[in-house]
Amino acid sequence: MIRVLLADDEVMIRAGVRAILSSADDIEIVAEAEDGHEAVELGLRHRPDVCLLDIRMPRVDGLTAASELGRLLPETAVMMLTTFSEDEYIASALGSGAAGFVLKSGDPRELVSGVRAVAEGGAYLSPAVARRVLTHLGAGQLGKRTAARARITELTGREREVLALVGAGLSNAEIAGRLHVVEGTVKAYVSQILARLDFKNRVQAAILAYEAGLVPEE
Template sequence: MTGRGPGIRVLLADDEPMIRAGVRAILAAAGGIEVVAEAEDGQQAVGLTLRHRPDVCLLDIRMPRLDGLRAAAELRRVSPGTAVVMLTTFSEDEYIASALESGAAGFVLKAGNPRELIAGVHAVADGGAYLSPAVARRVITRLGPGRLGRQDTARAQVRSLTARETQVLGLVGAGLSNAEIAQRLNVVEGTVKAYVSQILARLGFRNRVQAAILAYEAGLVAEG
């Protein structure tokens, strides 16, 4: 994101105090990330986001009063500058498609490696998308019968892209931010932003997470 200070400001929303304490400790140990507020439900998360305007909001999917999915949709409406990362478990895979529609930019497993949480926060704060590798595998696998057909469809979609756009799509799928992609390809960040916009428009996608999933399905990102 542009216009923020050197640190990433995070709002953490989860109805379980132990989960919040664990996530807060992981982020504090990482350095450069500040938890500016905590919420016990989605409704409180929306209100605190409007008050604090964090760079990133970490949302549990299942919360009282207003669940994470509806909270993410509301945040996209009232605070589009705040990127949303969903905190999920394997038992909640079925919610991820809905979360995509709600505007989430990342998915991190609660029981995953702490490095994935930190990487996810950094990626979405810089305008990127992030899928924990295990989440990406589960999402694709859960689609069930016809996966090979979807792989063929995904690869056909990718063939509509230029070689450079395909390269950028693969890096988006790997969770890299625009700045990281620019560094990897030795181009300016504005060029990467233009490529990403072209890719989303050409594929008919609304956000980078949809593009990241396509990258996985098409085999552009190594699983694991």
């Protein structure tokens, strides 16, 4: 069972998200918060698998809460929920340590898929957000390919192979199956990659994989 903490200051939004997630047999809402400060407190108390945070909340916003949760609860995945798709929010969310980004206006199935993906150690961007990110990559606004390739030279061949699979959106379990190793080995590789590249989360690593050309374009 995937245990989720939901934080949003709008009662109606929380009710809608709760209804969507509760329809999934493998997801359970263990706590709800009205602001980022309460989300951090409840996160420490319940230690959920996933924290689903609205970006704009009173007192402490979702981006600040995401950073704090990432520091205090590194094993808990954070996914951002928002109505805003502007680049500044995407960049801030990724920089705050979030492993996923879902728009409130998106398909409800994206919400369930996103929670499952980040709970399994993967990364998830709603299609609308992914298109914006990849557009920026193509335009060179999130980094140059030459610079990205220079960054990955410090990785071993195996680490680059794992990074490519992270970029393709595979979870740790899926990467383990692809490489014929145990999941714990994949987790160790991912941790090493993030540490070497000074990244907070898999989404940042996935973006670098795209920038460096490790992920084939479809």
